[in-house]
Amino acid sequence: MQTPIPLSLYDLTCEQLAHQLAEWGEPAFRARQVWHWLYQRLASSIDEMTDLPRPLRDRLKQTYVLGRMTLVTEQHSSDGWTRKWLFRLADGSEIETVLMEYDGLRRTACVSSQAGCAMGCSFCATGQMGFLRNLRSGEIVEQALWAARALRDKTHGNERLSNLVLMGMGEPFANYNNVMEAARRLMTPEHEGGFGLGARKITLSTVGLVAGIRRFAEEAAQINLAVSLHAATDALRDQLVPINRRYPLRELTAATRDYLRKTNRRVSYEWALIDGVNDTVEQARALVELVRQTNPRAGVNLVHVNLIPLNPTSGYDGHASRRARIHRFRDVLTQADIPNTLRIRRGIDINAGCGQLKAKTAQTGLENQTGG
Numbered sequence: 122m123q124t125p126i127p128l129s130l131y132d133l134t135c136e137q138l139a140h141q142l143a144e145w146g147e148p149a150f151r152a153r154q155v156w157h158w159l160y161q162r163l164a165s166s167i168d169e170m171t172d173l174p175r176p177l178r179d180r181l182k183q184t185y186v187l188g189r190m191t192l193v194t195e196q197h198s199s200d201g202w203t204r205k206w207l208f209r210l211a212d213g214s215e216i217e218t219v220l221m222e223y224d225g226l227r228r229t230a231c232v233s234s235q236a237g238c239a240m241g242c243s244f245c246a247t248g249q250m251g252f253l254r255n256l257r258s259g260e261i262v263e264q265a266l267w268a269a270r271a272l273r274d275k276t277h278g279n280e281r282l283s284n285l286v287l288m289g290m291g292e293p294f295a296n297y298n299n300v301m302e303a304a305r306r307l308m309t310p311e312h313e314g315g316f317g318l319g320a321r322k323i324t325l326s327t328v329g330l331v332a333g334i335r336r337f338a339e340e341a342a343q344i345n346l347a348v349s350l351h352a353a354t355d356a357l358r359d360q361l362v363p364i365n366r367r368y369p370l371r372e373l374t375a376a377t378r379d380y381l382r383k384t385n386r387r388v389s390y391e392w393a394l395i396d397g398v399n400d401t402v403e404q405a406r407a408l409v410e411l412v413r414q415t416n417p418r419a420g421v422n423l424v425h426v427n428l429i430p431l432n433p434t435s436g437y438d439g440h441a442s443r444r445a446r447i448h449r450f451r452d453v454l455t456q457a458d459i460p461n462t463l464r465i466r467r468g469i470d471i472n473a474g475c476g477q478l479k480a481k482t483a484q485t486g487l488e489n490q491t492g493g
């Protein structure tokens with residue numbers, strides 16, 4: 122689609138905004154004022170910014186838009202703790218955002234980094250739909266602010282978004298600059314009028330783009346890293362995660378080890394448990410070995426394994442592992458002293474898995490309906 126994408130205020134860094142306002146002859150404090158409306162008041166329109174002089178508001182509106190996403194569908198899980206939105210962007214492409222409130226005190230937004238994804242993981246609904254385009258930094262920011270606003274309104278201002286995960290549609294390291302820009306913008310401290318999200322509250326999940334992991338290791342940011350492993354032998358990973366043919370496990374674990382060595386942080390390996398495919402004792406043992414290879418020093422473990430029973434998708438035959446097999450798999454990890462968590466995907470009734478709402482809407486033509 123060729124529709125040009127208008128420039129949004131969310132695309133601007135604080136410096137760019139200040140520069141623009143200075144060019145218009147505005148006093149220096151205006152940038153902070155606008156930033157405050159965007160990131161603390163969570164304004165949903167430029168008209169809301171009532172303490173700006175009217176001519177400035179008009180000029181902002183002539184030059185920028187605020188939001189560029191229109192809501193297509195909103196769904197609530199039956200337990201009420203997960204909300205999922207499908208948005209249409211200015212050029213017609215569609216993305217998903219999820220808000221999760223079930224995890225203790227955490228209030229987590231899961232945002233997309235691309236419309237679609239080029240990585241083609243066989244079990245993933247986003248992979249099955251292919252790649253459309255990279256999101257702009259402002260489109261990533263806008264999803265986080267949407268979730269923050271929805272949470273604020275639902276709780277009458279009592280609750281704030283506490284965590285952000287880049288685990289929606291797309292591969293964050295395939296859109297590296299825009300993702301990091303968006304993260305930095307959301308991390309602007311509160312005393313500077315910003316949203317004030319701590320780097321340690323952000324988690325970025327990669328399919329294993331080695332070049333991205335190496336670049337990420339050089340950033341001084343404290344953002345958490347998750348690596349979607351799903352298989353511990355190249356033969357199996359080649360099938361599930363085709364990018365493994367380009368970045369095989371030996372290179373992936375070496376890059377992850379170098380990241381750990383350099384940053385002294387932790388990493389999590391993500392593993393979607395697929396019945397009879399990657400939930401075997403052999404795979405669990407191979408995973409133990411990979412974790413050993415990943416750790417930079419003997420006797421210290423910096424790797425956590427997150428196990429997620431597969432969310433079924435229409436383009437893939439596999440099923441979630443059964444309970445007994447999950448137990449057996451976990452036992453192998455636990456006996457090897459590898460910390461692991463079984464993540465039960467809440468919101469499964471609203472297809473709150475990667476790319477799944479979009480896929481379902483495309484199938485059924487369902488639009489503008491609420492409810493799971």
Ligand code: SAH
Nearest residue numbers: 245288291292326327328349391393431432
């Ligand atoms: N592209 C990145 C981040 C988005 S996907 C990545 O692959 O890491 C977020 C997570 O959801 C990844 O761990 C991915 O493997 C997982 N995932 C995708 N489809 C899934 C499914 N059908 N069931 C369970 N997990 C899935």
Ligand code: SF4
Nearest residue numbers: 238240242245248328
């Ligand atoms: Fe892309 Fe991640 Fe889905 Fe793989 S799992 S297709 S990398 S979004």
